[in-house]
Amino acid sequence: MTKKVSVAEIRQHGTEDDLWIVVNGEVYDMTEFAPEHPGGEEIIHQHAGRDASTSYNEIHSPSLIKKSLPTTCHIGTLDTTTIDVAWKDQEKDANSNVDTTVDTISEPKSKPDLSEIINLHDFERVAEKFLATKPWAVIHTGSNDNITRDANNTFLNRIWLRPEIMRKVGQINTRQTLFGCDLSFPIYISPTGGSKLGGGEGEITLARAAAKAGIVQCFATPSSYPHLEILEATEKHAFFQLYVNKDRSKSEAAIRDAIATGKIKALFVTVDVPVISKREEDERASSSSGPGQARDKKGAGFARLASSFIDPNVCWDDIKWLRSILGDIPIVVKGIQRASDAQMALAAGCDGIVISNHGGRAADGAAPAILTLLEVNRICPEVFKGMKVLIDGGFRRGSDVVKAICLGASAVGFGRPLLYSLGYGQEGVEHAINSMFPHPDTSN
Structure with a gap:
């Protein structure tokens, strides 16, 4: 059975030496992977102990992290019942740094017909x-x-x-x-x-x-x-x-x-x-x-x-x-x-x-x-x-x-x-x- 991980526990792993992140509701230990990340470790450090879904989804497919990391890096699933105001505020702060002018590209009705x-x-x-x-x-x-x-x-x-x-x-x-x-x-x-x-x-x-x-x-x-x-x-x-x-x-x-x-x-x-x-x-x-x-x-x-x-x-x-x-x-x-x-x-x-x-x-x-x-x-x-x-x-x-x-x-x-x-x-x-x-x- 997949482990449910609370927000409080995730926050305890927010340093470079002990680094967990959340991506699309799944919790991963990125401590060893961060220095090897092809996109640089800075972006992972930025989201240490936090939800990185928005930044991740800008560039990557949902399946990439699952297929790229060893199964031992998967800690469990985010326990959504433990999400508090501070966690939501952190998500808002993270999202404010991501360009969401449109979701990559606008709805088709806004563009010229093909x-x-x-x-x-x-x-x-x-x-x-x-x-x-x-x-x-x-x-x-x-x-x-x-x-x-x-x-x-x-x-x-x-x-x-x-x-x-x-x-x-x-x-x-x-x-x-x-x-x-x-x-x-x-x-x-x-x-x-x-x-x-x-x-x-x-x-x-x-x-x-x-x-x-x-x-x-x-x-x-x-x-x-x-x-x-x-x-x-x-x-x-x-x-x-x-x-x-x-x-x-x-x-x-x-x-x-x-x-x-x-x-x-x-x-x-x-x-x-x-x-x-x-x-x-x-x-x-x-x-x-x-x-x-x-x-x-x-x-x-x-x-x-x-x-x-x-x-x-x-x-x-x-x-x-x-x-x-x-x-x-x-x-x-x-x-x-x-x-x-x-x-x-x-x-x-x-x-x-x-x-x-x-x-x-x-x-x-x-x-x-x-x-x-x-x-x-x-x-x-x-x-x-x-x-x-x-x-x-x-x-x-x-x-x-x-x-x-x-x-x-x-x-x-x-x-x-x-x-x-x-x-x-x-x-x-x-x-x-x-x-x-x-x-x-x-x-x-």
Whole structure:
């Protein structure tokens, strides 16, 4: 029988050395886990001896804590008959520090009908209006002055198409095969940590929409849902994005658990953020949420707090380590920003690369992704023959995808735009994907 835990008992465990919290009515001992929390221990310390449900549910699925912690950490269930005025006041104080402008996104009746959304820019405009301040900032921000984030898109507008005519294009084929996955279009869903911030069920919704649209999701290490839960919702195949943990055994365990499902067709190891950049829009939103919000000494911000586990010492020798775990499963290095590193990836035996600057979230001032693709095409064309070359960053239209394909890319990743579409649920994500290729003979 589950133990009933009183409010008075929970309050007695409110220090860093003896730390209990309540999440969705369940009481957990977080003393040993707090220092290892991927989002940083500060946020857990903030709720020591208190109810952390509101802060937790902003980002995580209800099942994540149950599946991530050992059963020994579960103390019991909150005895609601013992809740007093002081406990309720503490909850109010905690909730006042959480952005509840809307519950992630407003009710559908407050937004334009989905039929009125005709491109990815429309989804972004709706998200800016209806997403709560903090989720919008986390998704929208780049690093520093957002120079690279914005250049990713504007430089696509400086690449001109040279249409050929009289080529019998009555029947065309937009399909692509990527690491054994058949794609309806040469695109995939890029990994984005904490996708639940965009709305609904985050990665679960993205997985279902990807299957319906005939593409593949690459889900992130710091997902809102347990990896195996995402894979359960995945109809056929997925890609898994890895941030290498400082504790390599944890990365290895995560990889082995994922590939054991038989659904992982490639591992994308992200290498462009060994140290998390300064993301000022995110920091301001976190700071404005109130003095109780968790911070580290380097500044507030979801991204910095959620990435404390990433190993800054990842190097080319680690490809051999990954190969020993993955066997024949393709390894893709995500975050290539210069031609020489594309050559290094080929020499290291990688199966693919993603030309990416983390959506302008890595080093501000780095070259826009499409320009790096052009550089690789000019300097080391042999790379395209030896492995798959993917790209992400700033793509908003089917015509942008065509430009990347013309320059040698095999497929294009979409991250932010599909998070914006989550406010409309699975139907919204499917609509976003199809809006880029509404007719098989056009790209919009």
